[in-house]
Amino acid sequence: MTQAVLSHKRPRGRRASATPGQIGLALAxxxxxxxxxxxxxxxVVYVAFTEKGTGAFTLINFVDFARTDLFIRSFWNSxxxxxxxxVVASMIALPLAYITTRxxxxxxxxxxxxxxxxxxxxxxxxxxxxxxxxxxxxxxNLLLDDYFDFKIPFMEGLNGVIFVQSIHYFPFILVNLSTAxxxxxxxxxxxxxxxxxxxxxLFRRIVLPLAMPxxxxxxxxxxxxxxxxxxxxxxxxxKDMLAPQAYLRVTSVGITDPMxxxxxxxxxxxxxxxxxxxxxxxxxxxxxxxxxxGGGLAKRSMKPHEKWIAYGVVLLILLLVLAPHISxxxxxxxxxxxxxxxxxxxxxxxxxRVFSESFDYIKNTLIYSSLAGxxxxxxxxAIAYLVLxxxxxxxxxxxxxxxxxxxxxxxxxxIGFLRAFYDVQLPGGRPLATMWxxxxxxxxxRRLAYALRACYAxxxxxxxxxEEAAESLGATKLRSARKILLPLMVxxxxxxxxTSFATAAVELSATLMLVQSSDDAPLVYGLYVFMQxxxxxxPGAALGVIAVLLVAACTYLSHLxxxxxxxxxxxxx
Amino acid sequence: MMQTMDLARTRAAVDVDIRNxxxxxxxxxxxxxxxxxxxxGEFFAFLGPSGCGKTxxxxxxxxxxxxxxxxxxxxxxxxxNLPPWKRDVGMVFxxxxxxxxxxxxxxxxxxxxxxxxxxxxxxxxxQAALDLVGLGHLADRKPSQLSGGQQQRxxxxxxxxxxxxxxxxDEPLSNLDAKMRxxxxxxxxxxxxxxxxxxxxxxxxxxxxNAICDRIAIMNDGVIQQIxxxxxxxxxxxxxxxxxxxxxxxxxxxxxxxxxxVMGEGLQVALPEESHPPTNARLVIRPHFLKVDHxxxxxxxxxxxSHIEFLGANVRYGLTMGDVSLSVDAPFQSSTALYxxxxxxxxxxxxxxxxxxxx
Ligand SMILES: Nc1ncnc2c1ncn2[C@@H]1O[C@H](COP(=O)(O)OP(=O)(O)OP(=O)(O)O)[C@@H](O)[C@H]1O
Ligand SMILES: [Mg+2]
Numbered sequence: 001m002t003q004a005v006l007s008h009k010r011p012r013g014r015r016a017s018a019t020p021g022q023i024g025l026a027l028a029x030x031x032x033x034x035x036x037x038x039x040x041x042x043x044v045v046y047v048a049f050t051e052k053g054t055g056a057f058t059l060i061n062f063v064d065f066a067r068t069d070l071f072i073r074s075f076w077n078s079x080x081x082x083x084x085x086x087v088v089a090s091m092i093a094l095p096l097a098y099i100t101t102r103x104x105x106x107x108x109x110x111x112x113x114x115x116x117x118x119x120x121x122x123x124x125x126x127x128x129x130x131x132x133x134x135x136x137x138x139x140x141n142l143l144l145d146d147y148f149d150f151k152i153p154f155m156e157g158l159n160g161v162i163f164v165q166s167i168h169y170f171p172f173i174l175v176n177l178s179t180a181x182x183x184x185x186x187x188x189x190x191x192x193x194x195x196x197x198x199x200x201x202l203f204r205r206i207v208l209p210l211a212m213p214x215x216x217x218x219x220x221x222x223x224x225x226x227x228x229x230x231x232x233x234x235x236x237x238x239k240d241m242l243a244p245q246a247y248l249r250v251t252s253v254g255i256t257d258p259m260x261x262x263x264x265x266x267x268x269x270x271x272x273x274x275x276x277x278x279x280x281x282x283x284x285x286x287x288x289x290x291x292x293x294g295g296g297l298a299k300r301s302m303k304p305h306e307k308w309i310a311y312g313v314v315l316l317i318l319l320l321v322l323a324p325h326i327s328x329x330x331x332x333x334x335x336x337x338x339x340x341x342x343x344x345x346x347x348x349x350x351x352x353r354v355f356s357e358s359f360d361y362i363k364n365t366l367i368y369s370s371l372a373g374x375x376x377x378x379x380x381x382a383i384a385y386l387v388l389x390x391x392x393x394x395x396x397x398x399x400x401x402x403x404x405x406x407x408x409x410x411x412x413x414x415i416g417f418l419r420a421f422y423d424v425q426l427p428g429g430r431p432l433a434t435m436w437x438x439x440x441x442x443x444x445x446r447r448l449a450y451a452l453r454a455c456y457a458x459x460x461x462x463x464x465x466x467e468e469a470a471e472s473l474g475a476t477k478l479r480s481a482r483k484i485l486l487p488l489m490v491x492x493x494x495x496x497x498x499t500s501f502a503t504a505a506v507e508l509s510a511t512l513m514l515v516q517s518s519d520d521a522p523l524v525y526g527l528y529v530f531m532q533x534x535x536x537x538x539p540g541a542a543l544g545v546i547a548v549l550l551v552a553a554c555t556y557l558s559h560l561x562x563x564x565x566x567x568x569x570x571x572x573x
Numbered sequence: 574m575m576q577t578m579d580l581a582r583t584r585a586a587v588d589v590d591i592r593n594x595x596x597x598x599x600x601x602x603x604x605x606x607x608x609x610x611x612x613x614g615e616f617f618a619f620l621g622p623s624g625c626g627k628t629x630x631x632x633x634x635x636x637x638x639x640x641x642x643x644x645x646x647x648x649x650x651x652x653x654n655l656p657p658w659k660r661d662v663g664m665v666f667x668x669x670x671x672x673x674x675x676x677x678x679x680x681x682x683x684x685x686x687x688x689x690x691x692x693x694x695x696x697x698x699x700q701a702a703l704d705l706v707g708l709g710h711l712a713d714r715k716p717s718q719l720s721g722g723q724q725q726r727x728x729x730x731x732x733x734x735x736x737x738x739x740x741x742x743d744e745p746l747s748n749l750d751a752k753m754r755x756x757x758x759x760x761x762x763x764x765x766x767x768x769x770x771x772x773x774x775x776x777x778x779x780x781x782x783n784a785i786c787d788r789i790a791i792m793n794d795g796v797i798q799q800i801x802x803x804x805x806x807x808x809x810x811x812x813x814x815x816x817x818x819x820x821x822x823x824x825x826x827x828x829x830x831x832x833x834x835v836m837g838e839g840l841q842v843a844l845p846e847e848s849h850p851p852t853n854a855r856l857v858i859r860p861h862f863l864k865v866d867h868x869x870x871x872x873x874x875x876x877x878x879s880h881i882e883f884l885g886a887n888v889r890y891g892l893t894m895g896d897v898s899l900s901v902d903a904p905f906q907s908s909t910a911l912y913x914x915x916x917x918x919x920x921x922x923x924x925x926x927x928x929x930x931x932x
Pocket of ligand 2: 627628629
């Protein structure tokens with residue numbers, strides 16, 4: 001009798017209503033989003049659509065934008081560079097995805113490892129180093145000129161931006177595409193072969209369409225990343241692109257000049273458009289076909305000549321991908337390196353200098369990124385809990401807001417922070433926007449989605465029945481969350497922290513706007529400043545190497561943590 | 574040969590000949606010297622327990638697996654070295670493998686398009702194939718909007734529309750509920766008869782194989798145990814595995830002395846005239862051929878009831894006769910007519926209904 005009542009009540013009663021604690025939590029998170037995401041972005045939009053001084057609604061700023069040659073050129077340059085980066089990156093990623101998913105190929109592990117490279121070094125760090133290898137008077141062109149009497153303009157103007165960005169960001173396409181391809185049940189492909197299809201036709205008609213959502217996800221991510229990046233073009237001497245223009249307007253003309261805000265609105269619109277395209281491409285197309293034994297596309301072994309070609313392609317791409325890292329390393333140890341294929345002599349002086357002068361940069365980075373990571377896992381964990389474990393009305397909005405933060409370009413968020421919190425005065429008359437904590441908050445907003453994904457993933461793996469068991473034994477929701485969920489989620493949370501930390505450590509777009517004095521500046525800012533002058537390149541490169549090592553260590557650590565927790569869970573079950 | 578569009582086959586059915594095939598996955602020897610010949614137009618089944626190599630053998634015929642040794646001939650032509658897309662052997666996958674990004678009609682049209690069939694004819698033949706499986710009205714749906722049974726029929730339509738030489742079905746009914754299974758298997762048999770299409774059907778459900786197949790190959794551990802019609806296999810199993818795999822069987826070891834079968838501690842049954850088993854023999858006899866009585870009929874043996882299982886139409890008695898245990902099925906009559914555990918009974922064994930295996 002009691003049982004009947006219980007089982008009747010349970011499915012509806014248990015999760016229909018929320019506890020006051022949950023509501024409070026949700027409201028607190030919502031407040032965070034309103035203050036640190038909605039308000040800055042709304043400020044940007046407001047300024048773009050109002051008359052300077054009077055605050056009256058106007059479209060004149062946009063008309064000005066459209067009438068100014070520089071802005072129109074910047075707009076098309078940005079579109080062109082982003083599009084071409086996607087094209088070139090796809091040309092690199094497609095063969096690699098094909099080789100690793102379709103063949104038994106030893107190099108596969110190597111190629112998968114490439115995926116981590118763009119995470120551990122922002123593209124602008126390599127940009128200067130790439131100039132030394134591929135520039136007009138870089139190693140490659142010097143050699144070409146010596147032996148064949150011609151040069152290739154790899155790094156001239158937009159070419160340089162496209163070149164640097166595509167070898168930097170192609171792994172985003174590679175990873176998404178090959179995951180999608182691996183998730184296709186092998187019988188999908190076999191059924192087509194059985195009906196007479198083979199080779200490229202089979203790839204085009206079955207494999208590619210099924211992998212399309214994955215491809216579009218990767219491609220739109222790359223597109224947005226290139227749109228958002230301001231440091232790479234600036235360091236390569238390209239000013240007529242949207243993000244650099246926004247930055248230059250706000251920093252040189254001033255934060256009251258509306259043009260920076262207009263450009264920001266344009267950037268947001270492009271990013272939202274990309275996200276929309278991506279959402280459309282994925283909508284209703286969950287092609288991850290249920291695996292029935294022998295997962296993924298049928299892998300076949302390669303014939304000898306195919307193997308040679310495959311290794312050749314992989315080696316070439318690998319060299320290309322590692323080029324910025326290698327040249328950065330060389331540069332950090334070089335005394336003088338110009339007009340020669342390799343540096344003239346080597347020294348460790350740059351490292352000594354960096355450690356004595358720039359230690360603050362490193363310290364700041366560690367503090368900012370840790371704080372941002374901490375904020376992210378607290379909020380991310382709470383959102384994951386609210387979405388997956390409660391029936392709170394509007395809980396998916398929180399998730400949606402976190403994803404939206406991903407779509408807001410860093411420059412825009414930076415400008416928004418600056419403007420929205422400039423008028424908020426601290427006691428003593430200092431604007432809130434100039435406090436270093438603003439950098440931390442901007443980083444936290446930018447990286448929240450990463451931590452959230454990690455928390456989601458680990459919470460999803462935990463069966464609800466574990467908590468229900470605790471509750472049936474008398475634990476309250478809060479206690480069962482703390483005593484059952486938290487210990488089980490700890491690995492995922494840690495992984496989320498490290499991802500947020502590592503990516504925040506190399507984030508520059510938003511930071512560049514918010515750094516007010518070099519005492520408060522993080523490592524990437526120092527890097528950017530060093531890289532701008534010829535004399536600073538050596539120390540800059542040394543700082544870059546340190547940043548790469550720092551982030552690489554973190555990435556590896558998170559990898560270990562994830563693996564360890566997974567094998568631990570396996571042992572329990 | 575492609576111009577027929579009503580799918581009434583003009584092409585003669587072909588045979589499939591598998592000769593001395595060996596196949597290993599690394600050290601795992603999966604198919605061991607497999608030979609069999611499937612006659613033109615036959616509905617043939619591979620039947621065996623999970624993991625015995627049925628799917629592997631089927632995929633070998635389709636060209637997805639390569640044999641280490643041996644040949645596969647389809648219609649007399651050696652296809653061992655042809656890739657799957659040149660074999661013209663249609664396969665319906667266990668998971669159906671319908672492409673989720675294409676509509677039902679697009680799925681079915683795929684094979685025709687690969688064969689460069691003119692557009693208008695593609696449309697006609699797709700419609701004909703869908704009508705044939707009773708799904709003409711669902712042509713524009715996506716596979717995800719269909720029920721399991723409908724998906725299965727689309728998978729079949731997609732395969733037969735190209736008029737393959739041979740139709741391969743890998744457990745096509747395993748995703749359907751019990752009732753659907755019976756309906757769809759009849760439809761499959763019907764379709765196969767109408768198309769006169771050599772068909773191979775993989776299953777581990779013996780009832781399914783018995784119900785619709787002309788002949789069955791029983792496999793175990795990569796070895797073909799026996800090939801025959803369902804009745805032959807049931808009546809004259811070639812070995813213990815087949816005897817036990819196809820329904821319940823009593824297997825009793827014994828000796829032939831004179832014209833009697835002697836089992837256990839000297840229990841004797843007289844051999845029928847025409848029976849000539851080997852000296853050391855095992856008798857295989859189905860439970861329902863044995864008879865139990867209260868009073869001893871001529872030639873019966875005394876036994877004790879050890880347990881009773883009520884099966885519905887039948888009652889299965891477990892009997893012990895000295896150190897020999899037997900199962901006997903008797904039709905259920907009434908609750909009062911049941912024998913009880915511990916009760917003394919008499920068993921009649923009609924040896925002419927049994928099969929003999931050498932020890
Ligand atoms: N790709 C593979 N690599 C290695 N071993 C395999 C592979 N595919 C199948 N096997 C092994 O070969 C044996 C036969 O597999 P197969 O799939 O043919 O069995 P099956 O008779 O179809 O079984 P089921 O009824 O469960 O489908 C099994 O032991 C299986 O583990
Ligand atoms: Mg199978």
